[in-house]
Each structure stands twice: as C-alpha cells, then as structure tokens.
Amino acid sequence: MDTRDGARPVGQPLIIPIFIPHMGCPHQCIFCNQRAITGKTAQTPSADQIQQAVRRFLKYGKKRPSTTQISFFGGSFLGLEKKTIRSLLGAAMPFVRAKDVDSIRFSTRPDTISQESLNLLDGFPVSTVELGVQSMNDQVLDAAGRGHRASDTVVAADLLKNRGYEMGLQMMVGLPEDDDDGAMETARRIAELEPDFVRIYPTLVLEGSQLAGRYRDGRYHPMALAACVTLVKRLFLYFDTHHIPVVRMGLQASDGLTSSGGFIAGPYHPAFGHLVHGEMVLDAISSALDRMEKRPDPLTISVHPCMVSRVQGLHKQNISRLKKAFDLKKIVLHQDGCLAKDYLMVAGQHVTLPQTMVR
Numbered sequence: 001m002d003t004r005d006g007a008r009p010v011g012q013p014l015i016i017p018i019f020i021p022h023m024g025c026p027h028q029c030i031f032c033n034q035r036a037i038t039g040k041t042a043q044t045p046s047a048d049q050i051q052q053a054v055r056r057f058l059k060y061g062k063k064r065p066s067t068t069q070i071s072f073f074g075g076s077f078l079g080l081e082k083k084t085i086r087s088l089l090g091a092a093m094p095f096v097r098a099k100d101v102d103s104i105r106f107s108t109r110p111d112t113i114s115q116e117s118l119n120l121l122d123g124f125p126v127s128t129v130e131l132g133v134q135s136m137n138d139q140v141l142d143a144a145g146r147g148h149r150a151s152d153t154v155v156a157a158d159l160l161k162n163r164g165y166e167m168g169l170q171m172m173v174g175l176p177e178d179d180d181d182g183a184m185e186t187a188r189r190i191a192e193l194e195p196d197f198v199r200i201y202p203t204l205v206l207e208g209s210q211l212a213g214r215y216r217d218g219r220y221h222p223m224a225l226a227a228c229v230t231l232v233k234r235l236f237l238y239f240d241t242h243h244i245p246v247v248r249m250g251l252q253a254s255d256g257l258t259s260s261g262g263f264i265a266g267p268y269h270p271a272f273g274h275l276v277h278g279e280m281v282l283d284a285i286s287s288a289l290d291r292m293e294k295r296p297d298p299l300t301i302s303v304h305p306c307m308v309s310r311v312q313g314l315h316k317q318n319i320s321r322l323k324k325a326f327d328l329k330k331i332v333l334h335q336d337g338c339l340a341k342d343y344l345m346v347a348g349q350h351v352t353l354p355q356t357m358v359r
C-alpha cells in the first residue's frame with residue numbers, strides 16, 4: 001500500500017494528494033484493500049480531475065509552507081502503463097512550471113524501479129520517490145503476498161540514489177511471520193540503504209483483504225496497540241540514531257478506515273504517532289527521575305510550548321503515569337519558548353529528546 005499521504009508533520013512539505021488506488025499493481029498483498037484505505041474506487045484520474053484537485057487545494061489549502069509537492073499515492077506509480085505515467089505527470093507539471101508547486105512525488109513498489117522505468121521520468125519535475133519495502137525478510141514478504149524480494153529493494157534504492165532522487169522507504173510491523181526482532185532487522189537493513197526518510201505502518205486487518213479471512217478463522221492475530229506503540233518507538237529511536245527521520249507512524253484517520261466496512265482489527269489509533277512520541281518523552285522523563293536521589297514535589301518540568309502535548313501524552317496520561325510511578329502529588333508544566341525543542345528541564349536537570357522528533 002505504497003503510501004498514504006496528506007497530513008503534514010512539523011517541517012515536512014505540504015502534500016497535495018492524488019489517489020491512484022491499487023493502480024499499476026498486479027499483486028494483491030494480503031493486508032491490502034486500497035478501497036478500504038482510500039475510501040475510493042479504482043479509476044485513473046483524468047488530467048482535468050488532477051488539475052481541478054490541485055487548484056482546489058492551492059486555493060483552500062492552509063498557508064504555503066516552504067515546499068509544496070503533488071503526490072501520486074495509493075497504487076504503484078511506475079507499474080502503470082507508460083502513457084498513463086506520462087499523462088499523470090503531464091497534468092501535474094504545469095503547476096511546477098508556474099511555481100505554484102515545487103515538485104512531484106509518488107510511491108511505487110521496489111520491483112517497478114529499473115533504469116528503463118526511471119527513464120520515463122526524464123524531463124518531469126519528480127524529486128521524491130517512496131518505496132513500499134514493508135520488510136527486508138523474504139519469508140515475511142512471501143507470507144504477505146508481496147511478490148518481490150528484499151534484493152529488489154536494495155537494487156531499487158541504489159538506482160534511486162544514483163539518480164539523485166530523494167528517497168523514502170516504508171516498512172510495516174506486525175506482518176504474518178514477522179516479530180519484534182524481525183522488524184528491528186528490517187530497520188537495520190533499511191538504514192543501510194540510507195533513505196532520506198522512513199514511514200512505519202502497523203499491519204491492520206481491513207475488510208476485503210485476505211488478512212480479514214485469516215483473522216476471522218483465527219490464523220492471524222494482530223498486534224495489540226500498546227505492544228505496537230512500543231515496537232514502533234524502538235524503531236523510531238533506531239532510525240534517530242542513524243539521523244533518519246520517521247515522517248509518519250500509523251495510518252491517518254480517514255473515512256475509509258473508520259467507517260463500517262473498512263477497519264476490522266489491529267493496532268489502529270487516529271493519533272498513533274502522538275502515542276509513540278508521548279511514550280518516548282515519558283521514558284526520557286522517567287529516566288531522569290530514576291537518576292534523582294530526591295525528587296521535588298511539586299515537580300516542575302520546563303518545556304518548549306510546541307512540545308507540551310507530547311510531554312502530557314494523550315489525555316495527559318504521561319502526567320498521571322509519572323505521578324503514580326514516582327509517587328508525586330503534583331507536576332507543573334512550565335512553558336519556556338527559550339528552551340530548544342529537543343530539551344526538557346526536569347527539576348532543573350537537562351533531558352535530551354530524540355532530535356528527529358522535533359524536525
């Protein structure tokens with residue numbers, strides 16, 4: 001499900017999404033039901049539809065950030081027919097020429113990348129390509145019905161890097177025959193490929209997917225939300241040590257997922273990334289408190305204003321967990337715009353947060 005886009009994390013470009021659900025994809029991965037994900041039936045958007053969508057977005061979109069990109073996602077872009085690829089890129093190109101948009105991006109399967117397919121992009125302002133890697137373990141790829149090997153990803157990443165594209169790699173956790181160690185190994189092999197950014201998606205059971213049948217007859221057990229958040233946190237921290245930003249964790253809330261007929265089971269949460277960030281901050285504060293011989297009560301935590309919600313955690317659960325774990329009566333959050341975003345002061349002690357969290 002090679003990318004779902006839309007929301008814009010801090011520091012990320014504004015994305016104008018153009019859905020190409022399940023197009024250019026001859027496969028049926030067991031977890032995939034693009035219709036459930038995008039809430040749309042498969043139909044190639046016409047040049048006119050694309051241009052209307054982009055104009056609408058530019059007109060009503062929020063204030064322009066430094067970078068704006070038109071993104072084709074939901075299918076496998078370079079798996080489309082050549083004339084369709086040219087037509088879609090041709091529809092997007094005038095907005096780049098007019099400087100309303102900076103460039104074009106798309107997502108595609110690793111096995112659609114070749115010298116020949118990349119030649120098709122010559123002359124079009126494509127800057128970013130995302131690959132649906134999902135796993136670097138062939139057994140897991142087979143079990144997921146991906147129809148490509150880990151070696152396809154290595155070759156594709158090499159070609160993209162050599163041609164100077166910004167490269168994003170997407171991985172999944174909770175696939176059949178995968179586990180925490182397998183996910184960490186996939187992260188290690190992804191980091192070796194030196195992507196510019198990564199996305200991490202939990203495996204969800206969607207109506208209409210093959211996984212739905214396996215779930216219903218007890219052959220597939222999705223990850224629990226809490227375990228998944230903790231695993232994705234470990235992956236985030238691993239990528240952070242390699243200075244690789246994780247620009248999305250979890251699917252975004254969409255009608256296709258939340259309405260009846262879409263999501264069935266699995267570690268879905270509309271604020272999944274926020275849960276992961278919150279747990280990282282909780283760990284960092286807990287470590288600082290563990291190191292203190294005497295903890296003041298009330299405890300004061302100074303934080304940059306833009307990080308307050310991450311320190312609090314969802315529904316302020318970090319505050320209640322800290323109070324309980326360290327037997328504190330009161331925690332005071334002091335907002336300090338002079339603090340760096342990746343620093344907290346916990347009772348006067350500096351606490352450093354992962355740098356890629358605040359990009």
Ligand code: SF4
Pocket residue numbers: 001002022023025026027028029032033034074075076109132146
């Ligand atoms: S490659 Fe798999 S996940 Fe991506 S669109 Fe095709 S079937 Fe869906």
